[in-house]
Amino acid sequence: MTESLVQDPAALARSCEALRAQAWMALDTEFMRTRTYYARLCLVQVATPEQIACVDTITLPTIEPLLEMIYAPHTLKVVHAARQDLEVFADIRGAPPAPVFDTQIAASLCGYDDQIGYGALVESITGHKLPKLHTRADWETRPLPADQLHYAEDDVRYLRDVYRFLAQKLEALGRTDWLREECAALTDPGLYRNDPREAWRRLKQGQSLPPAAQTLLRELAMWRELTAQQHNLPRGWVVADTALVEAALVAPTAPEALGRIAGIGGPPARKWGEEILQVIQHGLELKPERLWEEPQRPDRRQQALYEQLQTRVRAVAAEIKISATLIAPRRELLKLIAGDSSGSLARGWRRALIGEELMQLCGNPAAATAT
Structure with missing residues (x-):
């Protein structure tokens, strides 16, 4: 069995060739998202019965050969709690890879807790207790420390045994098709599209606003989403949620009034103030709509x-x-x-x-x- 950090095109080509004939691969990613809207992919871990490879996506000039293997429709991708990993790939290619076997969902269909973590599942099935040393590690740092690399390898090392066990148990229970149905829904490209027109749905505080303010919040949320995407910034670095809701309620139309809103006054107002005021003016011209349905208590x-x-x-x-x-x-x-x-x-x-x-x-x- 080969275990290695793949950092040059020749090594990547060898790893991909080994993946080509496989019916399934264990897959995990390490990424950073603290300073950006889109996650920065730092490492991709893949494992087959014979191989573990940690592909350094920062050092390599391209990982396109690996993406071709990951997106191969004949290869089942085994991932634990796959939603975030699939989102990273969807940001790169516009859609998530498929087909997928999500071991967290598979475990729930076999009677485990719905949100069981990878470590708990590995310990339950294999008896091996994984250390929790690098759950908040900086994956952009190079070179990667040896213990951090070993931690990354473990994320797919034991996933192979977990997959085999759960696949057999699902088959014995007659629930293989149940998992296939759940994972097909998980790989729906629509799940991973951050449509700016729908960004208001993230702001649950808007439910209590009057219709005119809800309408304005929808326009402000759309502007923020577009701005965050265009500049690759976290939404909160453009304008915080609370400030966006306050702006929708107050509806300032002058720079001085906008600057008095906590979270907008200062750097955000200097950078985005004119745009925000234009969005507010446009929103005030629209017909007020109640976006959130008022909660109805069952009779x-x-x-x-x-x-x-x-x-x-x-x-x-x-x-x-x-x-x-x-x-x-x-x-x-x-x-x-x-x-x-x-x-x-x-x-x-x-x-x-x-x-x-x-x-x-x-x-x-x-x-x-x-x-």
Whole structure:
């Protein structure tokens, strides 16, 4: 077995050649995002049954040969808690690689905790206890210390055994297709598009604002997202969330008033003040809209129905030994009660397992139509 830090094109070519014929690879990344909007990829760790390679994406002039292997549709990518890793690749190529086997999701379908960490899963399956020495390491520093490199290797070293164990257990339980369905959703390119027009949804503080201020906040959030993307800066380095909400509420139209808002006055006002005032002026000319729906408390009948559905879900979950919230979180049950059949309970393995029954209990006509 070869374990090495890949820092030159010839070594990268050899590693990629070894990956070419593999049906699956264990995959992890190390990246930094403290000073940028887009993550800076620092290291990519890959492992096959015979090889571990840590590809130095900072030193190499290009990692395109590796990306070709990672994006190969015939190769299954085994990743733990894959969302952030897939987002890094989606930023580079516009879409995440597929197909994927997420070991955190696989573990949850096998009865482990929904959000089980990699270290806990490795210890449970292999008996090996991983050290927690470099969880907040600086991965941009070169040369990489030997113990930090060993830590990075471990992120894929034991992932191979975890994958084999979980794949066999899923097959024995008849849930391989369940995981395939979950991971297909995880590799939907739409999950990784930060549409500036939808940036207001991140600002939960806006729910309490009046419609005119919500409309203005939408425009300010779109401006901030575009600015952060264009300058590759963290959103908070452009304008903090609290300052953005305050600006939407106060709606200043003059530099002096804008400068009095905490978090905008000073450097942000000097750098972005004119643009912010233009966005505010534009927002004030728009028709006010209520973007966030006012929360509706379930009435007595709906609450009784919710409790009935929840009791049934818990019974099924206990029977098959997985988490009830994995099958049907509260928001999905409330969707069914409201007559909304667009949620996860109306399709796939959840519908076959219990969704059909729950829709019938709700009197939902969609229960009679297969999706």
